Amino acid sequence: MSVEIRPLVPEQAVEFLRIVPGYAGTPSWEPEPPAWHSGLGAAPRFDEPASSEDLVKAAAGLCDLDRARAAFVDGRLVGTSQMLSLEVTVPGAGPVPMGGLTAVGVLPTHRRRGLLRAMMRALVDDCHERGEALATLSAAEGRIYGRYGFGPATYQARWELDVAQAGRPYPHEQQGRIELVDAGAAKAVWASLHDQVRQHRVGEVSAHHGLWDGRAARTGAWQYLLHYDGSGTADGAAVYRVPWSPDPATAGTVEVDWLEAASAAAYTDVWAFLTGLDLTRRIVAGKRPVDEVLRWQLADPRALRITRQSDDLWVRLIDVPAALAHRTYAVEGSLVVEVTDPFCPWNQGLWHLEGGPDGAHCRRAPRSASADLSLGATTLGAVYLGGTPLGPLAAAGLIDEHTSGALGRATAMLTAPQAPHNAIGF
Template structure:
């Protein structure tokens, strides 16, 4: 797609997602971030009727490596042109392009999860939504919390220091994206039209010995009733380099005057705050899937990550949409590295699974035992599920901290 086609292309996407116009600030950001050379348009004459794009990311995987990854985005088909194979054609073109670029993995967030399984994407990470009643839930903080200094800063001025903290966190959690230039603008995107009665974005920095060791971005939505104030703290992001700084930031968010609720829409499923609270039942934790993962090059993708325990298994992989992955692969690896090479289809296989299931396993957030119990992975050698399941796990839950 050329830059000159962007307006019509993006308008087609807007209509496919309901036709409600975004705030001008958000539209401008996505225009600046769109990689037109990676964007696909389906045209009926002079009318754009289908869209698909990709961002060039580097994603953290188990072991801490950053893997070149296609971030699939902006996928839509005009309602007038559904059921004509346009989506399949765009997915075909896109995955061929991803392969040619040498990206072993593609990821996306799905508006309708049932769509993308047939193209080999499996749910690979999850997140929690938390709504905490701070009038009935307290925090038990670790030693050193009181030594952390907190101070307000404007989001724009705080951003460089916050990005430095985020960058240090990326290798330690699978699913996080190393932010390329320009993506830091997403962190402070705060269109007034989208605030829904909340304050402008606010930022608090956590410091120790003059160094920024954590941050919180949030907004406050005031509300009152006959009994008094009951405002909501809307948490946008919290990151810290150590437990005390993390606890200090959450204690601050819990204690903001005139509020009684802390609402966080996107937190990792192993967020330590669940262990800091005095009553987790009052936190209303809800889980949903987040990042969908597709292995475009099975061998390269499985070699890019490490494994928690030694593993030596032959995988019989089904992949009709990307037939270059179809067949048997021998995976050997441990905490230091891995090898994944194609073997002859006559070689005995230990596990049989589709590439969709490999996508779910890839970041370590979905247990192999769960997939096997659901019948989505077949054990061909006794004990292979338990052996490989331990290896594929991750000590830290994968998490996507922001959308794309």
């Protein structure tokens, strides 16, 4: 058997997409409502493969094709993977370059042969050569990517709100202007709005090519809402619908597919509008932050009930010293950290991190130094954005404390005031 991992050429794009789960018709998530899904029922079905016409159209819109890595066995394309050139927002420093892993798939006839590992090797090496300190992904299965040094760093929630029980968000006086517009008008401001939001929301990612076009082209009775501040600048947006239901138990349900706001006033105004829609009994929202502010604006916080929570963005440090120096830290501190990383051996060893609110630097620790903490690459990825507490990981045996107080010091340095979150995927 001859195995090759090599870049894709444009003529192979359709063949490449036939293997990607979302196009091949194979399930990419469990049937019960996942955390990203705002609908009342199960997630959308993927039992019908994309048509040849759809594949040709999708292939024409592929970006970063030079970063795709395909597995060929005896000359036949049997595995797919790709990195997108994106940005992710890290604490204190704003957006930094990253590789976004996507389109991973292997034909069922060729699994358990090491093809995924070979493609991951090629993709991670490409990130390293490009100088990207970070790579991220969203995992369809939770047991696969830890072996390659990715750790779950952000989480997403699906929640339902009983409108009558909740009471309306405060303050009741609207602070801006809300308009319902068509998809084209909404799309015209989405990109700039998201760029505003992601400057400050840790974990947020830049939009990939075609995201906004795809969102505006969706079928169904979607409503497009824009919020404007006092100067007339769009600082909030939402996409929602109120689907008709023959079942009294689900009638009057608002499904919120996406909502972003660049200011606290816009956030409150938009949710006040949605909770005040006539004949509304319930709101369902997916892919929401686990620390949703709306809960604390309700007369009865219990009215907002999380029905599903799952990991979202998994982070991998490609270059440990560069990644640790990219971000800032909540308090001044110094740590010697021992990293175990067999998949990226250049990261192995002792690293001396000194950081605080104004910046950080990280360098190789001298051989005479002793580690304050030891952890693996997967655990380091999980805690990097500040949303995963270190204490439970230490209790699980994933972090070893060698210097008394080092775990508390690391916790104080890494902790973020707001849970990292990404409102869009890739």
